Amino acid sequence: MELLKNRIRQDGTVKGNDVLKVDSFLNHQMDVALFDEIGAEFLRRFDGCGVNKILTIEASGIGIACITARFFHCPVIFAKKSQTKNIAGEVYTTKVESFTHGRVYDVIVSKKFLGPGDNVLIIDDFLANGAALAGLIDLVNQAGASLAGAGIVIEKAFQPGGDRLRASGVRVESLARIKSMSEEQGVEFVD
Amino acid sequence: MELLKNRIRQDGTVKGNDVLKVDSFLNHQMDVALFDEIGAEFLRRFDGCGVNKILTIEASGIGIACITARFFHCPVIFAKKSQTKNIAGEVYTTKVESFTHGRVYDVIVSKKFLGPGDNVLIIDDFLANGAALAGLIDLVNQAGASLAGAGIVIEKAFQPGGDRLRASGVRVESLARIKSMSEEQGVEFVD
Numbered sequence: 001m002e003l004l005k006n007r008i009r010q011d012g013t014v015k016g017n018d019v020l021k022v023d024s025f026l027n028h029q030m031d032v033a034l035f036d037e038i039g040a041e042f043l044r045r046f047d048g049c050g051v052n053k054i055l056t057i058e059a060s061g062i063g064i065a066c067i068t069a070r071f072f073h074c075p076v077i078f079a080k081k082s083q084t085k086n087i088a089g090e091v092y093t094t095k096v097e098s099f100t101h102g103r104v105y106d107v108i109v110s111k112k113f114l115g116p117g118d119n120v121l122i123i124d125d126f127l128a129n130g131a132a133l134a135g136l137i138d139l140v141n142q143a144g145a146s147l148a149g150a151g152i153v154i155e156k157a158f159q160p161g162g163d164r165l166r167a168s169g170v171r172v173e174s175l176a177r178i179k180s181m182s183e184e185q186g187v188e189f190v191d
Numbered sequence: 192m193e194l195l196k197n198r199i200r201q202d203g204t205v206k207g208n209d210v211l212k213v214d215s216f217l218n219h220q221m222d223v224a225l226f227d228e229i230g231a232e233f234l235r236r237f238d239g240c241g242v243n244k245i246l247t248i249e250a251s252g253i254g255i256a257c258i259t260a261r262f263f264h265c266p267v268i269f270a271k272k273s274q275t276k277n278i279a280g281e282v283y284t285t286k287v288e289s290f291t292h293g294r295v296y297d298v299i300v301s302k303k304f305l306g307p308g309d310n311v312l313i314i315d316d317f318l319a320n321g322a323a324l325a326g327l328i329d330l331v332n333q334a335g336a337s338l339a340g341a342g343i344v345i346e347k348a349f350q351p352g353g354d355r356l357r358a359s360g361v362r363v364e365s366l367a368r369i370k371s372m373s374e375e376q377g378v379e380f381v382d
Binding site: 023024025028029030031032033035036058059062063065066067069070073075076077078080109110112113 | 214215216219220221222223224226227249250253254256257258260261264266267268269271300301303304
């Protein structure tokens with residue numbers, strides 16, 4: 001998606017060799033006009049797949065997932081990093097290691113909202129080692145739901161998550177795939 | 192907003208006398224078609240106020256804020272509950288007590304995205320004791336930005352937050368104001 005790649009080149013900042021800051025438009029300040037273009041692109045890629053639920057994880061996936069859901073005319077569920085008994089009743093639970101935060105979260109989804117009749121599109125802002133995405137897929141599997149695939153805004157293709165999940169049979173569509181990056185050279189995309 | 196009140200009556204569940212579960216459409220599973228109606232209503236109430244930024248707090252405010260921002264043609268900033276050094280550089284910081292989670296969070300916004308030239312609309316899903324909203328207002332004040340007001344989806348009007356903030360001069364627009372609620376009687380709205 002050229003619009004997105006150009007925006008990353010223009011407004012993204014590389015720290016070291018593996019941190020890409022896109023907080024001016026993606027995951028702190030959010031450019032919802034760009035999100036509209038992203039949602040339209042996800043629809044183009046997953047149109048006709050029968051998606052009836054979009055699943056994401058708090059917090060920075062939620063905005064993109066909601067704007068995307070307008071194109072699919074379906075609800076969004078966001079998986080919660082659990083630290084509360086706020087959600088009564090039964091939940092699906094998985095564990096996700098956050099390398100950014102250096103800890104392991106319990107991630108939960110209420111059983112009320114995901115089941116065997118659902119065909120789920122997972123949406124998230126970043127894919128690197130794939131821990132969050134693998135956790136969300138685990139929740140979909142626990143629910144007995146179908147997985148249409150995963151729509152990712154930015155994939156760090158030099159980390160193993162995307163290829164590992166594709167090899168396991170998951171359809172992963174990333175709108176910008178980063179081959180390499182550095183403070184000196186900036187960002188280089190796949191293709 | 193009658194559509195919202197009817198949805199709360201239909202799909203909301205009261206636990207005890209002060210917990211309203213709306214997780215089937217508002218803050219776990221999210222009905223983005225309803226969010227479109229909510230965004231249109233916020234525009235109706237704050238149209239012509241010169242809003243150029245929407246500010247919310249993670250996690251459940253983000254979806255509503257992003258859909259609302261499409262109507263205002265402006266970006267969203269979500270304040271982060273800090274537990275990481277993920278955001279480099281300078282941030283505005285305030286403290287917010289979460290009664291749901293029984294703890295105090297540092298809540299931060301990068302100084303890059305909020306300043307004296309901004310006219311901010313705060314959006315959130317719930318207003319009860321007003322701790323989160325007061326924290327967001329503190330961030331707006333620290334930035335030297337103007338505050339157009341606060342758009343709230345559900346206000347527990349039997350708790351003091353809304354009236355206290357209105358008395359301090361903040362324009363608070365709540366789309367559904369709950370006068371009282373109980374498991375036996377359900378939800379009763381103001382007016």
